[in-house]
Amino acid sequence: MADIKHGLDVLKNNVKIAPEKPGVYRMISLTEEVLYVGKAKNIKKRIVAYTKFDKLPTRLKRMVAEVNRMEFIIVENEAKALLMENELIKRFSPRFNILLKDDKTFPHLMINPHEDFPALRKQRGKRTADCRYFGPFVSASAVNYVMDVIQKAFLLRSCRDTDFKNRTRPCMLYQIKRCSAPCVGKISKEEYHKLVNQVIEFLEGKNTKIQDELAVKMQQASDNLDFETAAVLRDRIKALTSVQTGNTVEYSALKSVDIIAIARKNNLVCIQLFIIRNGQNCGNIPYFPQQTEDAEDQEILEAFISEFYANHTPPKEIYISHELPNRDFLESALNTKISLYTRGDKAKLIENAKENAKAALERKIAEQTSVKNNLTEMQKCFDLPKLPQRIEIYDNSHIQGSYAIGAMVVATPDGFDKKSYRTFNIKNPDITNDDFAMMKEVLLRRFEKMAPENKPDVILLDGGLGQLHAVHEALKNYDLSDITIIAISKGPDRNAGREFYHMKNKQSFALPYRSALAFYLQNLRDEAHRFAIGTHRKKRAKSVFKSRIDDIEGIGAKRKKDLLNHFGSVQEIAQAGIADLTKVAGISKKTAEKIYNFFHK
Secondary structure: OOHHHHHHHHHHHHHHHOOOOOOEEEEEEOOOEEEEEEEEEEEEHHHHHHOHHHHHOHHHHHHHHOOOEEEEEOOOOOHHHHHHHHHHHHHOOOOOOEOOOOOOOEEEEEEEEOOOOOOOOOOOOOHHHHHHHHOOOOOOHHHHHHHHHHHHHHHOOOOHHHHHOOOOOOOOHHHHHHHOOOOHOOOHHHHHHHHHHHHHHHHHOOHHHHHHHHHHHHHHHHOOHHHHHHHHHHHHHHHHHHHHHHOOHHHHOOOEEEEEEEEEEEEEEEEEEEEEEEEEEEEEEEEEEEEOOOHHHHHHHHHHHHHHHHHOOOOEEEOOOOOOOOOOHHHHHHHOOEOOOOOHHHHHHHHHHHHHHHHHHHHOOOHHHHHHHHHHHHHOOOOOOOOOOEEEEEEEEOOEEEEEEEEEEEEEEOOOHHOOOOOEEEOOHHHHOOHHHHHHHHHHHHHHHHOOOHHOOOOEEEHHHHHHHHHHHHHHOOOOOOOEEEEOOOHHHHHOOEEEEEEEOOEEEEEOOOOOOHHHHHHHHHHHHHHHHHHHHHHHHHHHOHHHHHHOOOOHHHHHHHHHHHHHHHHOOOHHHHHHHHHOOOOOHHHHHHHHHHHHH
């Protein structure tokens, strides 16, 4: 009770000095731990609510008991408060905040209508003012589907700019009627831009208008006995029809709406998000926020909306499954309308999102139960001191010593933690053909940067006794008393399911063939192998496309781009004279001489 009394006294004292303005507040413990970060339109009024101890949920009562002091940040408006709160939550990860740790960026479709022959691209991250963006789409498969339809229906190019500028004849996409081949003049700039405008209208939801126009043109072509053109137009109409048949009547009237619903079971919470843009369902995705114990559904939903839209552009309207206590604040901060419908077609959409949240929750619980059973069996079979909460799996990848990398993936009771994956470029060129030495370097670099919060319980190595001994030798100066190191090697005839497991001071052994634990550990090992191979291939591909221009001192990305755009290829640049090189914008005579001398050593 003394702690609670002290916490309440701290809050009451802060009520006297708290500003009556919008801003962010922090609850801080005696050990200077940030316990909670919150936002408010009026900070003083929000703190008063915490002093009404009996009305607080259990989670917040525990928080109040630990509060030793508070800090305030005043901001201009609700939007700034939302952004500041999100920034501080990411920085401190307070244990009494509801955390959305599996947030991600969504892909958009992008087109630059100011280019001579624009291409439709997938885009994540930073935007530019010249381009038009459409989306977001919740997955790569969703955006790929739309791009595939657009290729069939509008014949826009999809090639890279360098390929486009250096083509002398149409590629295969032109032959299969997936591109209009502007690269070799099969379509004029004016006609191509008509296609671009149709794509923009299509992505804005004006499908019917485009189909009507195409149907008129198809009939005209047929009347003129131009059956080849009529067939092309017919195929484009079919592609558009395939999209429309996939859209539901309920979505067709919605222009810019997100639908958010919450479900909970066994102390686990799922929030389902549906994204609707221009009458099209851009996909749905489940989120599983953390630290939700004792929190009400309304509080969880509000925390999700605050965190999610601090990192994503909000739609014109958000449909929600539960009323929010601070709906006005969020509407003002996000500049959007937040609506709760209890009847009608929109209520059915919310109910559908709820059902999807429940189904995702059931799948998550089933997965967690399966993983927990495997971890319990793993603890027993490998004589682990506790149920592992963090397993790190390591693998190497190279081709005869070239492009050597080490990879680390992380598994937890909740599944693979992809945000914790790491790659290690092997720094010592003398060891890239030595798997044991590579594994030593990777583990040493990992342990040099290890922190208490990311310390593994188990390290799983893809290899045999050699890798096991190499890692123990590398880490001999570290305390491994509470870390178990296991090496997993291929079984007889490299048969999956018959692997051998090796541990220090223990006899190597195999698990029962096709046992659930054997499959689980095999899955962990395969994920590390997949990640290592994928990273290695990206590194190798990047090297393949690396231009000789990159080795010229003082030639950065912009000058390289200008040179390639002017001459078309590195070979043409190498053959150019100094006078020709100076014709490129930004290339002085001194720089031209440097480029010329590089290619004429």
